[in-house]
Amino acid sequence: MTTKRDKQQIIVLGAGYAGLLAALRLAPHAHVTLVDPADRFTERVRQHELVARPATNDLPLASLLRGTGVRHLPRRVTALDPLARKITTDDGQLLDYDCLVYALGSRTAVPTGVPSVRSAPRQSAGSPLTGELAPLETADASPRSEPAAPQVFTAETTPALCTLTRDRSGFLAVVGGGLTGIELAAELAESRPAWDVRLLTAGELAVGHSTRGRDHVRRVLTALGVRIEEGHTVADPLDVDADAVVWAAAMVPHTAVAAEAGLALDPASGRVAVDASLRSISHPEIYAVGDAAAAHSSRAGSLRMGCAAALPTGSHAATAIIAELRGRAPERLDFGYRLQCVSLGRRDGLVQFVRHDDSPRDRVLTGRTAAWAKERIVRSTVSVMGLARRAPDTIGRLPGF
Numbered sequence: 001m002t003t004k005r006d007k008q009q010i011i012v013l014g015a016g017y018a019g020l021l022a023a024l025r026l027a028p029h030a031h032v033t034l035v036d037p038a039d040r041f042t043e044r045v046r047q048h049e050l051v052a053r054p055a056t057n058d059l060p061l062a063s064l065l066r067g068t069g070v071r072h073l074p075r076r077v078t079a080l081d082p083l084a085r086k087i088t089t090d091d092g093q094l095l096d097y098d099c100l101v102y103a104l105g106s107r108t109a110v111p112t113g114v115p116s117v118r119s120a121p122r123q124s125a126g127s128p129l130t131g132e133l134a135p136l137e138t139a140d141a142s143p144r145s146e147p148a149a150p151q152v153f154t155a156e157t158t159p160a161l162c163t164l165t166r167d168r169s170g171f172l173a174v175v176g177g178g179l180t181g182i183e184l185a186a187e188l189a190e191s192r193p194a195w196d197v198r199l200l201t202a203g204e205l206a207v208g209h210s211t212r213g214r215d216h217v218r219r220v221l222t223a224l225g226v227r228i229e230e231g232h233t234v235a236d237p238l239d240v241d242a243d244a245v246v247w248a249a250a251m252v253p254h255t256a257v258a259a260e261a262g263l264a265l266d267p268a269s270g271r272v273a274v275d276a277s278l279r280s281i282s283h284p285e286i287y288a289v290g291d292a293a294a295a296h297s298s299r300a301g302s303l304r305m306g307c308a309a310a311l312p313t314g315s316h317a318a319t320a321i322i323a324e325l326r327g328r329a330p331e332r333l334d335f336g337y338r339l340q341c342v343s344l345g346r347r348d349g350l351v352q353f354v355r356h357d358d359s360p361r362d363r364v365l366t367g368r369t370a371a372w373a374k375e376r377i378v379r380s381t382v383s384v385m386g387l388a389r390r391a392p393d394t395i396g397r398l399p400g401f
């Protein structure tokens with residue numbers, strides 16, 4: 001272990017799956033500051049569950065960090081100066097670092113100019129449909145937000161969607177046939193039978209799954225009453241004939257801070273370009289992990305955005321930094337996919353077994369068994385954080401980490 005005198009200053013930006021795990025693992029080896037405006041850790045993989053019930057999918061960061069020595073700074077990072085090795089936060093603080101972990105994650109990409117609903121409901125005298133919902137964010141400014149236009153939601157605003165759909169009926173369209181769109185459509189159809197739910201997707205539904213997997217998704221959605229419209233391209237959610245549109249068509253990485261700082265980005269994905277050890281290819285003292293990083297491994301190839309890669313990359317960056325602190329070269333990321341898990345409401349699901357490169361095998365689990373397995377896997381992500389808090393050095397020895 002590094003002696004106290006030698007300890008370096010490490011800043012971790014973002015307390016999602018990747019950043020939090022990296023911070024916990026690094027805590028015994030360095031002075032770690034975790035920068036995130038939230039004082040709670042959000043389980044994003046449960047975000048779709050909030051359309052059905054006003055529940056919480058977050059845990060206090062203070063309890064996850066208790067006893068670790070990690071300092072949480074509840075601020076937003078606004079700038080990064082790699083030459084001076086400093087960050088700036090939204091209250092003007094400047095913080096020095098020796099090494100930085102960039103883990104700012106991603107968000108739903110909503111087309112420019114489309115007003116989307118705020119996540120926190122509040123009083124509104126506006127649309128007859130919205131009741132106590134927040135008005136559209138740019139309603140006053142935008143000529144496109146006539147009363148007839150649908151309200152637009154995303155995975156980030158599911159609590160507001162929960163409020164909207166409770167005790168009412170109407171027409172709802174989910175746009176996006178990937179895993180987030182499928183999970184949202186299933187959850188809505190199951191919990192809101194008074195609503196007519198459509199799932200619109202430009203291509204095929206559940207691309208990347210086996211024929212058996214896709215057939216199961218189609219069967220369950222249809223049984224729940226979802227009308228699936230494949231080959232339906234939507235350029236603008238406001239053009240969709242519905243009372244509410246849930247936009248789940250694309251995710252974008254939070255890399256504006258990296259781009260402004262001059263970090264090299266992967267041109268195809270806009271994520272931070274990293275080497276095999278997850279170091280920025282332009283600034284090797286900066287590691288990038290999770291959705292914000294264009295990570296790759298020899299077994300998996302390019303890693304897609306997902307919790308499945310966020311935890312292993314967060315853990316690997318910590319292993320690599322610890323190796324560097326000990327004067328050793330950081331190891332290459334050795335990651336391979338094993339499963340894709342999809343919720344289909346609370347009583348059904350799909351576990352798709354995949355090869356290391358994420359291509360589907362024929363084998364799937366379906367029904368309640370799959371729903372149970374998915375719940376166990378989701379819970380295990382929080383258990384890993386608990387273990388990392390209590391015994392950080394054991395995480396690197398877990399399979400897949």
Ligand SMILES: Cc1cc2nc3c(=O)[nH]c(=O)nc-3n(C[C@H](O)[C@H](O)[C@H](O)COP(=O)(O)OP(=O)(O)OC[C@H]3O[C@@H](n4cnc5c(N)ncnc54)[C@H](O)[C@@H]3O)c2cc1C
Binds near residue numbers: 014076104183254
């Ligand atoms: C509905 C839904 C279901 C999903 N289901 C699955 C699934 O089943 N399996 C799977 O593998 N993946 C799933 N995902 C994807 C998964 O949630 C993400 O890939 C994962 O959360 C990425 O982790 P991360 O740590 O990179 O980033 P995030 O979890 O996005 O965390 C980023 C953190 O950075 C913070 N941050 C952002 N900007 C700033 C700033 N300027 N300053 C400071 N902090 C900042 C945020 O507050 C956040 O805490 C799902 C996503 C959604 C939305």
